[in-house]
Amino acid sequence: MNQLVRLFGITLIMAGTFPAQSSAAQLFRYVNDQGEVVISTQVPREAAPRGYEVLSESGKVLEVVKPELTDEARQALLLKRELEKQQDAVAKVQAEKDAELLRLFNSVEDVDRSLERLLAEIDTRIEVIQGNIQRQQLQFEKKQAQAAGMERSGQKVPDALIQEMKNIQAGKKRFQLDIEAFGKEKDELRAEYAMRKDRVNFLLHGEKKVDQRNENLKLAEKDVSGEWEPVESGADVITWQAEDGGRFLLIRNGDYGIEKWRGNWSLNRDNEIVVVYFRKEFTRAGKTSKVAFAREERYPVMDSRNGDLFVFWDDSVIRFHKAG
Structure with a gap:
């Protein structure tokens, strides 16, 4: 046994634990409350939730017992699985729509x-x-x-x-x-x-071609300022707001639920809404996080009819109506 202790260079504890879950020929490797790696014939009750390894006398790992999930981690896992389920459903619907499109149109x-x-x-x-x-x-x-x-x-x-x-x-x-x-x-x-x-x-x-733009369209910043919502549901974007002072707020459905992207915007000569995002905000497990990031997006305005904007957004043209 002394050879085993020297082999791993860690502490071997023989007592002060709850009964072992396997035979005496097995050892357990875990991390104690001080953050030290310990090998023992027993796993302390307070250390078991952190996970441990079952070892043979020669030090071979026989089994790995994963740590128990905290409430926050469990909620995050459930949310991830639900999001993956929703994404799979969306992908299935999109695949059906794509198949129908290719059935109707060859070019x-x-x-x-x-x-x-x-x-x-x-x-x-x-x-x-x-x-x-x-x-x-x-x-x-x-x-x-x-x-x-x-x-x-x-x-x-x-x-x-x-x-x-x-x-x-x-x-x-x-x-x-x-x-x-x-x-x-x-x-x-x-x-x-x-x-x-x-x-x-x-x-x-395999191209994302924008070729339906109204070439006669002339926009000013006042034409796109304000809060806008998609006319039809289904898009990731929930609403976006272009303020007169140059600030931009995008509220969208993200990986962890509703996200807020903040940035600065301008309108170029090609009728593109150019946004440089600098912060993303989201709430997960009841905690709101603010993450700094740099990202530029360009949203070409394809047309403007009856007060609505037709914007190329996330690989498709979305019709937006001014809120309120």
Whole structure:
């Protein structure tokens, strides 16, 4: 036994421990409360939670008993497993979407042609509605002339005629609302197909190409300042805020839950929101941490329609609406 002690150069303790969990031919290596490595025939009750090794008489490691997890470590492990589960689910959904995209489109040109067909169909519907508006306008003018003639001859305009004119005007307004709705549908299709085209291009060529930018778009910093939220859920970004003073705050879903990224921002001539992040904040196991880091991100603004921004963000075009 003295040879074993000299071999490891550590303390060998024979007593003051709880009963061993194996035969007398086995030894245990652990760390005591003073941080010293100890070999003994027993493992103290207070040392067992820190983990230990089971050794043969020759010093060979027979078994490693891992340390018990603290409450914080256990919570972190559970959170990690839950996040991995969520990431796997997201990856599965994305794989299904990718397979459907490749089934529908063999090239990025196919995406363009599909969008053109859909837009043409909507334009046809708009033309039909515009024809209906013109016909109703002619009817209104006819009724209006009839009413004017009656007034000039001193006759009272019948209530029925007045109501007909009101009904025609109401019908025209409904048709106009339909046209506006179709216009919004076209905008949404363009944004959706911009994302589809970029994804198909990435799946086929491995590139993340941005080619749907409105070349006529001219933005000033006041156009992107304020707090913005994605119109549709599913993106990692929850909200971002570009302050007039140059500060930038991004709230996103991170590895440990909700994270806050802080930095400074500017808008360059290419309509890119350039952000230099300097700090990341997150809460884990009830404790808030602030981590300093340096990272530059560029978020190209693809277009601006109806007060919304279409921004290339995390490999896809996301539509943001101003909060409030």
